[in-house]
Amino acid sequence: MTINHHTKSIFSVLILLTFIQCKTPAYKMNYQENYLSEADKAIKQYTIPPYLKVGDSIMIVAPAGFLTDSTEINQGIELAKSWGLNIKLGENLFKRHNHFAGTDLERENDLQEALDNKNIKAIWCARGGYGTVRIVDQLNFTAFKKNPKWIIGYSDITTLHEQVHRLGFASIHATMPGGMRRATPEAKETLYKSLFGQDVSYEIITNPLNKLGTSKGVLIGGNLSIVMSMLGSNSDIDPKGKILFIEDVGEDLYRVDRMMYTLKRNGFLKDLKGIIVGDFDYKKEENILFGGTHREIILNAVKEYDYPVIFDFPAGHIRNNHAMTFGKKVKLESNASSVIISYK
Structure with a gap:
């Protein structure tokens, strides 16, 4: 084979590239592959809206059940003001239409205004009940995605949680x-700490x-009835790599069993990284004839899955409803003496 000047140049380039590749540390060529475990790669934290600061404005809306009167939220308003926040009330906040806080259109309009208004940094839902699912598909999240803000609430507001989680x-x-x-x-x-970015x-x-x-995952969940009802909807979310929080109130044990098995049959439970069970409001559970407590029912549904499951976390339809930030990575440690939940 005759090697001319042009061929020599090609060989020189190839040799140089080979030398560079051999001398370049692997971590510089593929940082993610070398520094993230397979488990960590599967954990994708959601976008975190800006934390609040003194002088920010928040809006109170009622996307579900009606308020009995304006005094029902006075202590909430005063608390937010004591934190240095400005309060805007939805135009239709105190209306009533049958079970709901106004018609579907009125509730939708208030929530849409809160989503669209750049000056509103958080949306604090006034109460739960029922009704958010009737308006969620009519909402436009275009402005929200450009200027994300905190959505706060529980119970029926789980519908909104799942919708914004679906959006990331x-x-x-x-x-x-x-x-x-x-x-x-x-x-x-x-x-307060959750809203203002404190640990x-x-x-x-x-x-x-x-x-x-012990496991790590992105925290999701809410009211068990709502989580189950979102399956197959536009608000359904991918459970893979997630730690699921559930709570409920006023549900017969057979309904809890059915909801857990509905989640299981849909494949929702098998890819989780853990389950945190909050309050289920059973004062005399031993007198409810089903054949087990809600804890035993939940355990039975997930017995073959290799992840931690913890009970009695203080959150749900109780006075001591501890705030939880959904969409953030958490580490769940369950040992013989204690349970530790820390945001990572």
């Missing part, structure tokens, strides 16, 4: 203005039924 944004599961009259100092403090970690005494273990 974090939200806060916490006490609403309508519940501030009976909220504990801890419920108020953890909401929030929890340690509670273990329940004997807890499944032990």
